[in-house]
Amino acid sequence: MLVQTLRTAADFTALLERIGDARLVLLGEASHGTHEFYRLREQLTRRLIAERGFSFVAVEGDWPDCNRVHRAVTGAPGSLDPITALHEFARWPTWMWANTEVAAFCRWLRAWNLNQPPAGRVGFYGLDVYSxxxxxxxxxxxxxxxxxxxxxxxxxxxxxxxxxxxxxxxxxxxxxxxxxxxxxxxxxxxxxxxxxxxxxxxxxxxxxxxxxxxxxxxxxxxxxxGGGAHSWNVRDVHMADTLDRLLNHHGPAAKAVVWAHNTHVGDARATDMAAANMVNIGQLARYRHGRDAVVLVGFGCHRGQVMAAPGWAAPRQVMTMPPARAGSLEDLLHHRLPGPSLLVFPDTDGPPWLTEVLDHRAVGVVYHPGRERSGNYVPTRLGERYDAFVWCDQTTAVHPLHAQPAPGEMETYPSGV
Structure with a gap:
């Protein structure tokens, strides 16, 4: 297994080599409110666009909202500035996409696109079903x-x-x-x-x-x-179908980067989601396109701060995320990796803990730090769920653009992911 300290975007070279000619790169996050996850995804995505010719970025967001951002970053006639387009995200939790971290990426993407011919400009799309x-x-x-x-x-x-x-x-x-x-x-x-x-x-x-x-x-x-797995599956199948429609729309040579929560990105078959008959985008992408065409990258952290809310549609807060519970994946990595690191998994002969079932933290937009001992973890076989993993030992919260929260939809399982 390759382990690389992450200091700059140049340190993702080993992952780009692992990605090779893959058509789909799915980048996760262990929460929707962590600055480092957005920043590191941005660094890697810039390189995939600039060096590997990726065609578009598709995120766990609403299509109409993201379409305004798409028009902004591609320089469509009459389009808004990317910051203005992100300010128009109205559905709670707005901080997922209307934040300064995404704004920085979108401004870079617009500048990149304006130096490309219109047919070669990189898009920004929403995959979700809520709108x-x-x-x-x-x-x-x-x-x-x-x-x-x-x-x-x-x-x-x-x-x-x-x-x-x-x-x-x-x-x-x-x-x-x-x-x-x-x-x-x-x-x-x-x-x-x-x-x-x-x-x-x-x-x-x-x-x-x-x-x-x-x-x-x-x-x-x-x-x-009615609860259960059915509504989750309707949503994730919709997102996977939208991703496939976008690939077809962009043509046979199109390649996509996806930004979504680990629970959507990591292969559900390597978690307890499988026992509940739940599927997700990562599993469907591997099934539909083949493992060689898909690279799944998980993200995780041990402790720090996160932007979240104590209840659905409640005002957001910067919350303190306590150290991961003993015996979890995050506890294991905390003792092995002192700082931000990239792990690229081997096809065979990795360390035993890659195939063991370990609890892996998953924080949604609704979060209760005091319940860490009884919730917020997904039993996971890490080496089967992802192809690589980005580790941030200690993290900080994202920086929202909006001053006020906005109404949202009903809660999904796991909480708000």
């Missing part, structure tokens, strides 16, 4: 302007969701007690989106993607109220 109303609004506005004859199907879907006052949770509850849902209306909306295939490439893709979000979001919220 039911925002995606619906995009479709309404487009059809009203460009295809008035198709308004009936769009308005049918819009009116079906309208009684729930832009609260998908209310729709989920209604489906629990009343059999009627909006599936038929959404099916007609998808058919209408498919009818737009004569549009130019970028507009066609955006219309189709927003329609698919509406369809998958309807399924997600309907499944979520």
């Amino acid at each position: 039911l109303w925002e995606s619906m609004q995009v479709i309404v506005e487009y059809v009203r302007e460009h295809d008035p004859a198709g308004l009936d199907a769009v308005w049918d879907a819009y009116r079906c969701f309208q009684p729930y006052s832009r609260e998908p949770q209310e729709y989920a509850l209604a489906c629990r007690f009343v059999s009627a849902g909006c599936e038929d209306e959404v099916a007609r909306l998808l058919a209408q989106a498919r009818a737009q295939m004569s549009l130019d490439g970028a507009t066609r893709f955006d219309v189709w993607q927003n329609a698919q979000i509406v369809a998958d979001a309807e399924r997600y919220y309907r499944a979520m109220i």
Whole structure:
């Protein structure tokens, strides 16, 4: 196993060699609120774009919000400055993407792109499923302007969701007690989106993607109220499908970097998620594209500070994350690695702890430091879950752009990841 101290972006060279000609590089994080995870992902992603020709970055964020950032970083006509585009992220927890760490990367990406021909500019996209109303609004506005004859199907879907006052949770509850849902209306909306295939490439893709979000979001919220693995799987399959659509949209030579939580990036089959019949993006990427085409990189830390909230949609706080519990992966690495390090795993003959089941910390946007001893850990076979691992012994919190929190969606499992 290769172990490399991380001081600068140059220290990622061994990982770039491991990545080789891989088409997908999935970069994780052990929390959504840690400065070092964002900074190190940025350093590695810059090198993948500049040295390996990666085509786009796809993140665990909403499509409409990220589309404004995409237009900003690619210099689309009439687009916003990247900072302004990030300020417009309105869904709680806004600090996940509207932070100074992402802003620095997006400004670099815009500067990089403006020195490239338009066809070669690197995109920035959202993979998530939460933007039911925002995606619906995009479709309404487009059809009203460009295809008035198709308004009936769009308005049918819009009116079906309208009684729930832009609260998908209310729709989920209604489906629990009343059999009627909006599936038929959404099916007609998808058919209408498919009818737009004569549009130019970028507009066609955006219309189709927003329609698919509406369809998958309807399924997600309907499944979520029942609990269990189904809603998680709807969400992660949607994100994996969106990633594949983006690869197809960018062409056969396209390569993608993904930024998401470890619970989405690391192969679920190497955790207790498998026993619960849960899948994730990393597992699906390996299955669909083959292990040689996919590199999964996990991130972890021992202690420090993190941006999180004590409850769903509650005001964010800088919280102190206590030292990892004894016997965990983080406890083991703390005693072996004194500072930021990169671990690149061998195909065979690694140290025994790579294949042992160890508890691996996972912190969501909702976090209770006092419950560290009983929660926040995922049993993991590290060498099977990831191809490499980035270690930060002590960490600090991200720096949000927004002054105030914004409303959010219902909690996902594990808490807010």
